[in-house]
Amino acid sequence: MDLLMKITRIDRFLVVFIGISGCFSVLFGAWLSHAAQGLIAEQMHRVQVAHQYQMLHTLALLAVVVWYRIDNSKLLLFSALSFTAGIMLFSGSLYLKSFFSITGISNLAPFGGILLALAWLLLIFVGKNKL
Template sequence: MFGAYASHGLSAWADPEQVSQVKLASQYQLLHALALLMTAILSSFYVSRLLTLSLYCFSIGTLCFSGSLYYWVFFASKLLVLITPLGGLLLIIAWLSIALAMLFSQRK
């Protein structure tokens, strides 16, 4: 929804950098929603605390990363801009956790 708004309505009042930030946030949100779904499905086949860690990191990381970018654009405040890298770090941890879980976990 935010991606469509960025493409069609946001450019009427926002500068190109803000439009770019909303597009980036919506792309990351979509990608990591799919990753969250994939991880939930994997959790039904594998016993691994790493997959649970990954679920939490994807959820919180996406909220921090995309949410802080949305907040910056829609509220014209850089108050949460320092949370963006934290969200990115959590997303990296989530991807690494999935990789390690697939290497070391047992099937149910």
């Protein structure tokens, strides 16, 4: 399989992930506004933070993927993949801890946060080299 086919598959995966993450961001937002009264304050705060980070970084990921389609920079691809993994690890672990009381999973949140920060830092290098 040649490199172009692999890149096309990654590109498709990222677009599908953006759609799913964006959809769930809207659904979690609606749920938080209308049905989250059963959560204790700590759970509510954790879910709100996870939701906020998921929505913000999904939009950032969308922008990076659009930019990547214009300029096939490896740094943009690494940034997009870091955003994706960061969203899954940071927000995903906070959701799982809040909804299913899986306590050990929250240890993944800092790694997700580091990946989100790395994704932003990679954009510095893209901007420095391209703009």
